[in-house]
Amino acid sequence: MRSRARHTIGRPARKIAGFSAAALVRHGLGEATDWPRVWRAHELERSYDVVIVGGGIHGLAAAYYLASRHGITNVAVLEKGYLGGGGSGRNTAIARSNYLTPEGVAFYDRSLKLYENLSAELNFNIMFSQRGHMTLAHNDSSLRTMRWRAEVNKLQGIESEVIGPEEIKRLAPPIDVSADTRFPILGALYHPPGGIIRHDAVVWGYARGADRYGVQLHQQTEVLGIETSGGQVQKVRTSRGDIATKTVLNCTAGWSSLINDMVGVRAPITTSPLQAAVTEPVKPFLDAVVVSGSLHVYVSQTARGELVFGASVDPFAQYSMRGSLDFIEGLAGNVLTLMPGLSKMRLLRQWGGLCDMTPDYSPLMGTTDVDGFLVDIGWGTYGFKAGPVSGEQMAELIATGRTPALIEPFGIGRFLAGRLVGEKGAASVGH
Ligand code: PYC
Numbered sequence: 001m002r003s004r005a006r007h008t009i010g011r012p013a014r015k016i017a018g019f020s021a022a023a024l025v026r027h028g029l030g031e032a033t034d035w036p037r038v039w040r041a042h043e044l045e046r047s048y049d050v051v052i053v054g055g056g057i058h059g060l061a062a063a064y065y066l067a068s069r070h071g072i073t074n075v076a077v078l079e080k081g082y083l084g085g086g087g088s089g090r091n092t093a094i095a096r097s098n099y100l101t102p103e104g105v106a107f108y109d110r111s112l113k114l115y116e117n118l119s120a121e122l123n124f125n126i127m128f129s130q131r132g133h134m135t136l137a138h139n140d141s142s143l144r145t146m147r148w149r150a151e152v153n154k155l156q157g158i159e160s161e162v163i164g165p166e167e168i169k170r171l172a173p174p175i176d177v178s179a180d181t182r183f184p185i186l187g188a189l190y191h192p193p194g195g196i197i198r199h200d201a202v203v204w205g206y207a208r209g210a211d212r213y214g215v216q217l218h219q220q221t222e223v224l225g226i227e228t229s230g231g232q233v234q235k236v237r238t239s240r241g242d243i244a245t246k247t248v249l250n251c252t253a254g255w256s257s258l259i260n261d262m263v264g265v266r267a268p269i270t271t272s273p274l275q276a277a278v279t280e281p282v283k284p285f286l287d288a289v290v291v292s293g294s295l296h297v298y299v300s301q302t303a304r305g306e307l308v309f310g311a312s313v314d315p316f317a318q319y320s321m322r323g324s325l326d327f328i329e330g331l332a333g334n335v336l337t338l339m340p341g342l343s344k345m346r347l348l349r350q351w352g353g354l355c356d357m358t359p360d361y362s363p364l365m366g367t368t369d370v371d372g373f374l375v376d377i378g379w380g381t382y383g384f385k386a387g388p389v390s391g392e393q394m395a396e397l398i399a400t401g402r403t404p405a406l407i408e409p410f411g412i413g414r415f416l417a418g419r420l421v422g423e424k425g426a427a428s429v430g431h
Contacts, residue, residue, distance in 0.1 A: 247374070
């Protein structure tokens with residue numbers, strides 16, 4: 001199979017993100033005095049048709065699609081920090097659709113398709129680089145799971161296949177594929193459409209798009225309570241005043257259980273940190289995104305030349321987002337097992353984000369027992385890649401009152417009904 005990097009940058013234009021080339025140059029020289037804000041600040045209104053809690057990619061995408069596809073523009077997005085300051089700006093920016101369950105594959109494939117067209121739709125370059133995604137197998141059982149995933153993927157028309165060490169070496173030369181390493185590589189699941197995206201750009205693009213339709217984005221606005229009466233949402237209490245509304249969408253990560261608690265909705269979620277790190281920038285040498293489930297590590301090289309490393313969630317539940325020395329030691333050891341040639345590279349920084357884990361490693365989306373309270377939560381380590389499709393589908397649910405088929409399997413009731421969507425084998429690296 002040939003390596004095939006696709007860079008989806010939208011239509012070439014003399015205007016980038018709405019600014020002329022001359023304006024960009026003037027801005028770069030510090031001469032532009034008329035530089036417009038990408039989104040506006042507003043006073044909080046007393047009521048909105050829809051209030052979205054959480055100003056990350058999911059919340060912003062839902063707001064954008066409510067306005068652009070359904071004409072619902074009297075919408076407020078409430079963010080207690082700054083837009084994209086949570087998981088949206090902390091993830092390792094990987095997109096793929098090579099999941100294990102038919103429900104998961106169909107869902108994430110729709111997201112990939114939306115991502116492929118997003119630069120053009122938002123007129124904002126999200127730098128989607130479809131450089132291929134490889135999940136390495138170091139033992140027979142992982143190889144079996146890769147074959148299984150490849151078959152499930154192919155049945156839905158998703159490009160995925162199992163490749164051997166020679167092909168792995170050709171696609172990612174820094175990987176040590178020799179037989180005498182501690183964790184020899186038997187093969188990999190190769191998924192050409194997977195890749196990386198500039199995650200901040202997705203936040204800014206959706207925010208600007210939603211703002212242009214009249215959606216109000218409120219930063220530094222914390223939700224303190226949600227009032228219901230007769231089982232129906234009536235009001236949201238915030239740090240900047242109260243808002244009357246009949247519809248609230250919980251799009252938070254890390255805080256989703258706390259927001260649910262405000263209306264007494266229970267969900268089987270535990271919150272754990274996920275840490276990541278980035279190196280100094282070097283010349284491009286690694287095209288594909290490389291993941292090893294057994295070694296709990298993934299590696300990709302950004303457009304700026306940095307290597308981004310990630311791992312699985314920390315093995316305990318907590319709300320801290322601090323990095324730890326333990327993590328860096330383990331991560332560096334595992335990266336060097338895979339790519340010994342990187343031993344001289346220096347790490348620049350590390351960080352953590354919060355992951356809301358569900359028992360089956362699939363998200364929770366849909367209505368709840370409280371009328372007007374909807375959830376788009378439980379995103380574990382896979383929220384970034386699902387932002388567009390979740391926003392699209394949740395907007396449709398809010399606008400039409402009908403649960404779209406694509407998200408029907410992910411309803412909160414599945415745990416009571418025993419209809420789990422088990423994605424542990426494909427959710428991320430091994431947990
Ligand atoms: O599911 O591809 C993934 C992923 C990458 C980093 C965390 N999760």
